[in-house]
Every structure is written in structure tokens, then in C-alpha cells.
Amino acid sequence: MTTVASTRRSILGGLAGAGALALAACGVGGDAGGAGGQAQPAKVTQATTLTYWTNLSGADGSTMKALAEQYAKETPLVTVEQIQGINPYFDKVLSAAAAGTPPDVLGTRMPYVPFLAEQGIIADLSQKEVQQLGLRPEDFDANVWKSGEWKGKRFSIPMDLNGSxxxxxxxxxxxxxxxxxxxxxxxxxxxxxxxxxxxxxxxxxxxxxxxxxxxxxxxxxxxxxxxxxxxxxxxxxxxxxxxxxxxxxxxxxxxxxxxxxxxxxxxxxxxxxxxxxxxxxxxxxxxxxxxxxxxxxxxxxxxxxxxxxxxxxxxxxxxxQGFQLTIPKQPKPDDAKRTAAFSLINYLFNKGFEWSLAGKLPVSKKVLASEQFQKSTDPVTKHLRMWEKHLPNATLIxxxxxxxxxxxxxxxxxxxxxxxxxxxxxxxxxxxxxxxxxxxx
The missing domain is CATH 3.40.190.10 (Periplasmic binding protein-like II)
Structure with a gap:
């Protein structure tokens, strides 16, 4: 039987070693990104091109595509080349990583993060890097924030929540x-x-x-x-x-x-x-x-x-469960791309209300508490308040x-x-x- 694991073993080869060297050069890695220090969003100062892939499709993919395009308009130094709904997801992601051409930002489902982390596809983020993302643990529900961790390290940033x-x-x-x-x-x-x-x-x-x-x-x-x-x-x-x-x-x-x-x-x-x-x-x-x-x-x-x-x-x-954003390991360090990747993630996180219009409950406490979300007359957002109401009763997948x-x-x-x-x-x-x-x- 061919499994994701056997496919991975046949194509990844020396990926982990190469990625580790590049990340060391960039200063990536460390603890799970706990509290401490002031969150300062990374500022883009150099022109660069970002590759952004997700597993989103349908209305989700269309909404995310529009948000990434809006980011590029508002951040003229960054060109975003994106693929929403990349398919077959794992085959494409693993093959790109093995070829040394992974995306700069990768969107994925919450349950997939441990696999991507274990295979050396995505980078763990230090406390300093979480601050450079412009995020703080207190911006999230504690359980939601924890969902981005694997074996004590932070590998992903939660974007939304969903469940039946x-x-x-x-x-x-x-x-x-x-x-x-x-x-x-x-x-x-x-x-x-x-x-x-x-x-x-x-x-x-x-x-x-x-x-x-x-x-x-x-x-x-x-x-x-x-x-x-x-x-x-x-x-x-x-x-x-x-x-x-x-x-x-x-x-x-x-x-x-x-x-x-x-x-x-x-x-x-x-x-x-x-x-x-x-x-x-x-x-x-x-x-x-x-x-x-x-x-x-x-x-x-x-x-x-x-x-x-x-x-x-x-x-x-x-x-x-929910959609999360990760930063794949790169074969060669590129500070301009890394800074732009942090900037894009910060932008998307703070567009939680716009993302909610695609039927996604934002994880940002600030967005959930905002007058924009709480008083929205949009039918999708109004129904989403049922999930918000029962957030204290949620258990992580x-x-x-x-x-x-x-x-x-x-x-x-x-x-x-x-x-x-x-x-x-x-x-x-x-x-x-x-x-x-x-x-x-």
C-alpha cells in the first residue's frame, strides 16, 4: 500500500539538512513563541516576490485569493504569486520541497501541521519571530494558540476555526x-x-x-x-x-x-x-x-x-479545527522574502472580519470583539456567532x-x-x- 509516509520517504532525501542550514542562517527556530516582549510587525523595505500556496478551494479559495491580491496592492514592494487549492496537496508540497522550491507561505489544515513539521517541510518559529509577525499569544484563545504547536515548538499561526x-x-x-x-x-x-x-x-x-x-x-x-x-x-x-x-x-x-x-x-x-x-x-x-x-x-x-x-x-x-499559516523551510536564506512572508501573515490575520465572510470564525480576539463583527448584518457573520457563542465548549481536533x-x-x-x-x-x-x-x- 502506498501511503503519504512512503511517498515522502522516496522524494525528500536530504531536505532536512539543507533546510536546517538555511534556517540557521536566517535565525529561524527556537521555543514555541510564548509571551514576552512587544510584538512588532516586520516591515517590508525591499522588493521581492512571494509564493503562496494553500489547500483552499471554492468560496474559501476565492476569498483568500482576493485578500492576498489586496495585500499586494497595499504593499507594492511585494508581488504575490499564489495558488489556491493546490492539488494533489501533499504530492505538490512534498515535491516542491524536495526540489528546493517550496512556497514562501503555506496554508494548511490544523491536523496536517504535525506531518509537515515532522518531515522538515515547515519551520518552527521562535518567540522573536512571533513578535516579528506582529502577534501575541494573548491575541488568541489559549487552546487555539496551542493548536499551532507540535512537540513544544510553534509551527503555525491559526487563522480561523470551524467545526460541525x-x-x-x-x-x-x-x-x-x-x-x-x-x-x-x-x-x-x-x-x-x-x-x-x-x-x-x-x-x-x-x-x-x-x-x-x-x-x-x-x-x-x-x-x-x-x-x-x-x-x-x-x-x-x-x-x-x-x-x-x-x-x-x-x-x-x-x-x-x-x-x-x-x-x-x-x-x-x-x-x-x-x-x-x-x-x-x-x-x-x-x-x-x-x-x-x-x-x-x-x-x-x-x-x-x-x-x-x-x-x-x-x-x-x-x-x-481550522486553517493555519506556516512558513516552509528554504534551501537558501532570503531575508527580504522572510520579512515579506511575515508581513503577509500579519495582514491576513488582521483581515479576520473579511475572512469571516467566507464562513470562517476568526481566531483574533480583537476581531471577534470588534463592533464590525458583533454588529455586522451580513447573514454569514450573523450565523457565525453561534460558533463564537460555543467557543468555550470547543475541543481541539x-x-x-x-x-x-x-x-x-x-x-x-x-x-x-x-x-x-x-x-x-x-x-x-x-x-x-x-x-x-x-x-x-
Whole structure:
């Protein structure tokens, strides 16, 4: 089986050594960037060209592209050559690093940071460099700030947060005999909701039930019970427990009660059926607001959002992840590029409100507390306040250097469990076996 790790081993060669020499020349590296000293944003004084890559696509990518273009207009000494939605992401990033031509700034998902750090792709940032980014730990929620660390070192700067909430269509719920004022609170409520609101060609609820997204849904329901997917040392998985079986049992039961799989017409999916009032509720993230919360959308007036159904409503929990910015190691030091990279990251971070319009909850405390965000009448931003309201109840998604390989090993077995092709216990056992085989390589 070809994995991300095996692909990496075949192309990286001497990257780590070359990168270390360049970073030493630039003064990169050190502690995790704690408090102390005054944050002073780096100032661009020399003309240079920056390469900026991300894994963003759709409305996210379009918004980020526009922000980077605006930065270039406001910073005429810097030309930004960007690729939003680079694909296949890891292949392109690893190949560029191995060839000695990595981007100057790399955007990535929170769970990918440990992999990129372990492979020597991205630089760790010292306290001084965090100050040069114009950022302070106190600008962030403590847990969010910690999400940019790996093994005690800072490798990334958080930009936003997202995670699944329960979207429900008020009219659909009412038409199907439910009470929009009483969305599900507990797991039992969600199971009952799925049964009562599934009628004829309408379905009471859905969730991401395949691929990596299914693993994240499973992880979320594990976390609600205080469980974990990986052991503390990361050498094995840790979900073959009563909590893991309970999470698998819940998802499989909801899947059956809501009469899945849903027979979407070609080219359609959950978002289309939500708009058509054929889907009463949907466990999904704020990125869907890019479409649903636009005036003229069929569901515009019917969007309601609440916390996912909880294992214990007295201890509410939802799983958060997000987009982060990193600085890849370079084969040769270039102070002008490095300064411009810091400047771009500072600019993007401080454009948190504009970024929120793409359905992204800003991580900047200043932006969240601003009158611009709090009093915004933009429909997307107004709905985002649900995620802000429940930020104290958020738990960080688990990260692992073998994240992608682990997800690829886990989701086929969990899918069998959701579809009841295997019992919940058997699916958990098979998923454990498959994941441990990968982690042990």
C-alpha cells in the first residue's frame, strides 16, 4: 500500500539538512513563541516576490485569493504569486520541497501541521519571530494558540476555526411534524428526530458518512464522552473502548433511522436537499454558509443552527479545527522574502472580519470583539456567532504526524459499521487493526 509516509520517504532525501542550514542562517527556530516582549510587525523595505500556496478551494479559495491580491496592492514592494487549492496537496508540497522550491507561505489544515513539521517541510518559529509577525499569544484563545504547536515548538499561526453544528431547516422541520423551537439536545433526541422527520422522500437528518469526514464525525462523538482516537504517545489508536462502540452505535442507528443512503440525483448532495426541504437537518460546518446564507438562496430564511446533539448536555462539546499559516523551510536564506512572508501573515490575520465572510470564525480576539463583527448584518457573520457563542465548549481536533494515512485506514472500516455491514464492535476492532498496522510502520 502506498501511503503519504512512503511517498515522502522516496522524494525528500536530504531536505532536512539543507533546510536546517538555511534556517540557521536566517535565525529561524527556537521555543514555541510564548509571551514576552512587544510584538512588532516586520516591515517590508525591499522588493521581492512571494509564493503562496494553500489547500483552499471554492468560496474559501476565492476569498483568500482576493485578500492576498489586496495585500499586494497595499504593499507594492511585494508581488504575490499564489495558488489556491493546490492539488494533489501533499504530492505538490512534498515535491516542491524536495526540489528546493517550496512556497514562501503555506496554508494548511490544523491536523496536517504535525506531518509537515515532522518531515522538515515547515519551520518552527521562535518567540522573536512571533513578535516579528506582529502577534501575541494573548491575541488568541489559549487552546487555539496551542493548536499551532507540535512537540513544544510553534509551527503555525491559526487563522480561523470551524467545526460541525446541527443545521436545520425550519420550514422542513415544521412541515414534517417537528417543532423548530425544540431541536435535538441529547443523542436520544437526535435518534428520535431522525425517525419522526423521515417521511416519504424526506429525511430527518444526515451527517458526513464516508471518507475522512466520517472519521471526524466519529472523533467528535468520542470527544463528547471524554474519549480519544489516538493514544497519548501516538503509537496506537485508543478508540476500542465503550466510548468508541457507543459513538459507532449512535452513528449507525441515526443512519438507519433516517433511511440512508440517500438517493441524491446525480450532481446533487445534502446541501441541495436541505435547500429543497427534503432534508430537515444536517450536521455540517460553517463553510456551507457561503451558499446557504446568500440572499436568494431557497433556504435563506429557514436556516437555524444549534449545537450537535450531546452525550451529556451538562458538559457540551464540539470538535474544532481550522486553517493555519506556516512558513516552509528554504534551501537558501532570503531575508527580504522572510520579512515579506511575515508581513503577509500579519495582514491576513488582521483581515479576520473579511475572512469571516467566507464562513470562517476568526481566531483574533480583537476581531471577534470588534463592533464590525458583533454588529455586522451580513447573514454569514450573523450565523457565525453561534460558533463564537460555543467557543468555550470547543475541543481541539486530535493531530498526528500520520494523520492522512490513519484516516485512510480508518474510514473504510467505520463506513462498514455505519452501514451495519459489521456490528459496531466488529467495525471498531477492524478499524483499530487497520490503523495500528499503519501507525506501526
Amino acid at each position: 453544528m446541527l443545521f436545520y431547516n425550519e420550514t422542513a422541520v415544521r412541515d414534517l411534524g417537528g417543532d423548530p423551537a425544540k431541536p435535538p439536545v441529547t443523542w436520544l433526541d437526535w435518534q428520535d428526530w431522525a425517525t419522526r422527520l423521515t417521511k416519504n422522500d424526506a429525511h430527518g437528518t444526515t451527517f458526513d458518512n464516508s471518507g475522512e469526514a466520517l472519521v471526524i464525525a466519529f472523533m467528535s462523538h468520542m470527544h463528547q464522552q471524554g474519549g480519544k482516537v489516538f493514544t497519548a504517545d501516538g503509537k496506537k489508536v485508543a478508540f476500542n473502548t465503550p466510548q468508541g462502540v457507543a459513538a459507532m452505535t449512535l452513528l449507525a442507528d441515526v443512519y438507519q433511522r433516517a433511511k440512508h443512503p440517500i438517493a441524491y440525483p446525480q450532481g446533487q448532495g445534502a446541501i441541495d436537499w436541505y435547500e429543497q426541504r427534503k432534508l430537515a437537518s444536517w450536521l455540517t460546518g460553517p463553510f456551507t454558509l457561503n451558499r446557504l446564507a446568500k440572499p436568494g438562496n431557497p433556504a435563506f430564511d429557514d436556516i437555524r443552527i444549534t449545537l450537535p446533539a450531546q452525550f451529556d448536555p451538562k458538559k457540551p462539546s464540539w470538535l474544532m 486530535e493531530s498526528h504526524p500520520r494523520w492522512v494515512d490513519a484516516m485512510n485506514a480508518l474510514h473504510p472500516e467505520l463506513t462498514k459499521g455505519v452501514r451495519k455491514e459489521l456490528s459496531a464492535q466488529s467495525a471498531i476492532q477492524e478499524a483499530e487493526r487497520a490503523a495500528n498496522a499503519v501507525l506501526g510502520q
